Amino acid sequence: MVISVTPANSIAGDNQFDLVITNARIIDGTGNPWFRGSIAVKNGRITKVGFFDTSRAATKIDAKGQIVAPGFIDVHTHVEDIYDNPTAENFIRMGVTSLITGNCGGSELDIRHFLVELRKSLSR
Numbered sequence: 594m595v596i597s598v599t600p601a602n603s604i605a606g607d608n609q610f611d612l613v614i615t616n617a618r619i620i621d622g623t624g625n626p627w628f629r630g631s632i633a634v635k636n637g638r639i640t641k642v643g644f645f646d647t648s649r650a651a652t653k654i655d656a657k658g659q660i661v662a663p664g665f666i667d668v669h670t671h672v673e674d675i676y677d678n679p680t681a682e683n684f685i686r687m688g689v690t691s692l693i694t695g696n697c698g699g700s701e702l703d704i705r706h707f708l709v710e711l712r713k714s715l716s717r
Contacts, residue, residue, distance in 0.1 A: 607649065608649050608650060608651040609633075609635070609649035609650070610633040610634060610635050610640065610641075610647075610649065610650040610651065611634055611635050611636065611637075611650070611651050611652065612633070612634040612650060612651065612652045612653075612654065613631055613632065613633045613634070613647045613650035613652075613653050613654070614631060614632045614634075614653075614654045614656050614661055615631045615647055615653055615654070615655055615656065616629070616631070616655050616656050616657055616658060617629070617630060617631065617632060617656035617658075617659065617660070617661040618656075618658060618659065618660045618661070619632065619642060619660075619661050619662075620660055620661070620662040620663075621642065621662075621663070622662065622663045627660065628643075630642060630643045630644055631643070631644065631645065631647050632661060633645065633647070633650070662688065663690075664688060664689065664690025664691060665687070665688045665689050665690065665691075666689070666690070666691040666692075666693065667684065667689045667691070667692050667693065668693045668696075669693065669696045670684075670692050670693070670694055671694065671697070671699070672692050672694045673694065673699060673700055673701065675711060675714075676710060676711065676714040677714075679711055679714040679715045679717075680715070
């Protein structure tokens with residue numbers, strides 16, 4: 594997949610959006626069929642989805658007809674060894690943004706301890 598990122602030609606501070614993804618096939622997670630449109634982001638939050646004026650964006654990404662979807666939830670994973678890969682790049686590359694673990698009874702019981710150890714592994 595090739596995505597081009599183009600700085601928009603606008604005066605600094607005059608941007609309505611920080612980022613706009615254009616020409617996307619959007620799957621919104623509601624169960625409805627995909628639709629074509631754009632997605633705007635401002636201050637780290639999605640602010641518009643659909644068809645709108647994209648000219649005042651600091652950065653534009655042309656999705657070139659690729660699918661854009663919300664993060665996926667992996668409802669059954671064995672992530673107890675995440676200390677070895679604390680940034681979870683393997684999940685992020687697949688679009689997974691949330692994990693549910695412990696379905697088989699083998700996960701940490703002390704969540705505080707788990708999160709402290711995870712934080713330590715991130716600083717290594």
